[in-house]
Amino acid sequence: MVGEIRIYVEGGGDQRSGKAALREGFSKFLSSVREKARTQRVRWNIIACGSTRNAVEDYQNALERHRDAANILLVDSDGPLLLPPLDYLKRNGGFDVEGMSPKLVHLMVQVMETWLLSDRGALTRFYGAGFNRNALPRRSNMEEVDKRDVYQALSDATLNTQKGEYHKIRHGPKILAMLDADRVRRRAAYCDRFFRTLEELIEENGTLP
Secondary structure (H helix, E strand, O other): OOOEEEEEEOEOOOOHHHHHHHHHHHHHHOHHHHHHHHHOOOEEEEEEOEOHHHHHHHHHHHHHHOOOOEEEEEEEOOOOOOOOHHHHHHHHHOOOOOOOOHHHEEEEOOOHHHHHHOOHHHHHHHHOOOOOHHHOOOOOOHHHOOHHHHHHHHHHHHOOOOOOOOOOOOOHHHHHHHOOHHHHHHHOHHHHHHHHHHHHHHOOOOOOO
8 A cells, every 4th residue: 555655746946935835836736635645644745846857866766765655756748748658758858767657657748837727717816907818728628738838828818917927936836726626637638647646546455556
């Protein structure tokens, strides 16, 4: 049975404050599975790592240092995902994936901000007056939106708000904390895969792959 889940996630920048904010944002976004973990007495730890490379390296170290835990990697794909996540990391990032479990390697397709765009209501509540919902893409599958278009849509939608243009470090974690996870899962299949993996690991008879 899994006794601890450790999630190594890309993002948060280089400063401690940014990483702390991202950890809090993910903790709230994942509140449904975090509560299941608590009731099953599964320990829970989110580690914000900064860059993709740092996240992968921290994850590789965790596979050696925390062998009894379910160590999960979560990084941006930074493009359309045409291969299984493990193969994608190897081919597109040039990473050594030896010893990594395909089940425990996850990608945010195409970037974390894709998840933010999947919940227009949360964005509207966060930015308030001046927010331009019409600038947001309307696709049912948000993972098809190119990452450049994701960032451009957020910039265009937020430019005239009191909080100002979208900022990855200042705004991203706060919006993440406000997202309706079910809504995001419906519009981002790889987000749903991430949640389903966590749910399966937390089940009473869940075991490491």
